[in-house]
Amino acid sequence: MYKLFATILKDLRILTRDKVGLTLMFLMPVVLAIVITAIQNSTFELVNDNKVPLMVCNRDTGTAGKNLVEAITKIGMFELREVSSDISNRHISDRMHAKDALVAVVIPSDFSARLNQRAKDVSSRALNDFGVSSSSAADANTKVEPITLFYHPVLQVSFRQSIQGALRSALQIVETKQVVRNLYFSLNEKEIPDSVENQIVTNQVSINEVPVSRDGSRKIPNSTQHNIPAWTIFAMFFVVISLGSSVVREKLSGSFVRLKTLPTNYLVAIFSKQITYLFVTLLQTAVIFSIGAWLFPFFGLPPLNIPSDFTGLLLVSVICGWCAVSYAICIGVYAQTQEQANGFGAVSIVILAAIGGLLVPAFAMPDSFKVIMKLSPLHWCLEAYYGLFLEGGKFKDVLMNIIPLLVITLVIQLIALIGLKRKELI
Amino acid sequence: MTIPAVSIEKLNFAYQGQSTKTFSNLNLDIAEGERFGLFGPNGAGKTTLMHLMTGLLSNSSGSIRILGNDIKQHKKEVRRLFGFVPQDFSFYHELSPVENLEFFGAWAGLPAKTIKSRTTDLLEILGLSDVYNKPVEKFSGGMKRRVNLAIGVIHKPRVLFLDEPTVGVDVQTRHAIIGYRKHLNSNGTTLIYTSHQLAEAEDLCNKIALIDEGEIIAHDQLSSLLTQHSEEGLEGLFLNLTGKAYRDSDV
Structure with missing residues (x-):
């Protein structure tokens, strides 16, 4: 247990000293969320108010x-x-x-x-x-x-x-x-x-708009409610830039040679990275949600309404974060260089976001994409968050989105494990 | 009969995709408590042999035992017995010497309390106390070498492998490192060492092996080898046995 504690401490120390990595993981998603929500909100207002x-x-x-x-x-x-x-x-x-x-x-x-x-x-x-x-x-x-x-x-x-x-x-x-x-x-x-x-x-018949929420609330979802969960997921998966390269950097560094001669399995290092970066993704989520809820109104944007099932929200965030971290580690295990990890990691996240319905709504996808869409973990993350944020559901209501997400996560973990074995890293 | 610190029997090894073997039926015994030098020209197989002895590479056949334990069968136990100081800096540059020692000490299986006391001692001995909390990336080459050495010995290994531990350091640092290695040896640590610094080796080693093209061409007390080959120093002996032709490694 002390080995794991010491490794987590080491990872946290390295992470907090990586200013560029921290900027990428925290500042960029926040800016992205504000900008996209502001733009979409102005479009929404252009059609409805202006x-x-x-x-x-x-x-x-x-x-x-x-x-x-x-x-x-x-x-x-x-x-x-x-x-x-x-x-x-x-x-x-x-x-x-x-x-x-x-x-x-x-x-x-x-x-x-x-x-x-x-x-x-x-x-x-x-x-x-x-x-x-x-x-x-x-x-x-x-x-x-x-x-x-x-x-x-x-x-x-x-x-x-x-x-x-x-x-x-x-x-x-x-x-x-x-x-x-x-x-x-x-x-x-x-x-x-x-x-x-x-x-x-x-004397035309008027149209009465009623959002079909699970909790019976009649709040009409706004652009913040749509955007914040989507860009939070995007931010979570973008830890691939920091975590993927951290795994590659460690593999290529001299320190790894020494680690292989010590009586501790490298899985401890992988486990530590999962815990450390899971904490990072949860922190990202807390920061972005807080900004959405309390800071957005100061920018003239609609505030984020936090779902009533707070435990459900935490569980969904933990599972989404774990999937993002697993994906980043998998990329890090297979990449030969940091450039490969960063390049492939970033591009693949954009592609997974696109096919997952983060960039274009899932209902607007062509039929051929609707099958591929289900392979993107970001799709299930988004569906689970939308279940809580837009539909007013509880954790049990989004369980059918969480199960496929867990299956995908376990498959990614398995692929990473095979990579570690094949490369004789464990 | 005492158990040798390292015992290599009928070792065979070839790199993946290489038709010729780097080592073929190699045998070598290193007694406990020795200051053993492994020398040879570039590409002779010194680092490969060191990586095989530390388990970084895996031999296709034959056996390597550290203090009687087969390194494949008793991986975990063996790793507690030896320490390794690689040629490249093997630590986290973003961390301070204390933070590096804390981490590597934990991975070596030491409890927190022991790590703390060993860290204080090592930083004092190796002259790093004043910079204990500064990130290593800001250190000079010599200071980094000392950090590299400190991490390798934090768990007080019984056998210490050193791969070119003084490359690129100034006279003062070299002197300090050699002095500390002698101190370790006097406390019972077996030293297994490779270097191109032959004068340094003469000072440190009491037994040497010359390796060339994967074969051990000489293995004895340094004084005996010098007498046998009528040479006055290790450099003369080295050139006598390995020739003067360039030994550029395969590109």
């Missing part, structure tokens, strides 16, 4: 164009910048390059006429189908010139699609309004009163 600048060029002289602009305004997502109707597409594009707006909508000059015609056709067809009107069947496929949406290439596809969705819903309102107006006129031979029109068109 308004997207939208340039509108209404070339239509009728009422439909105006109605459309009104409907877009009512969505509340855009900050409208109306430009003169005689402005050319080229000019719009130039202004967008100057970043006057990231999105621009051009309503064609015959938009009202065509939309009105289409609405008439649709309502006539409907009335014919009900046998109310005897007029000849109209062409319900009257083409309306498309609305042109200019967008700056920097806009991401998902963001562009959400803008398109919003515009489509505005267009839907205008179209519906026109059809309703025509139907009303055909049936009553008088204009529809504004109150009735508004009741029919705008």
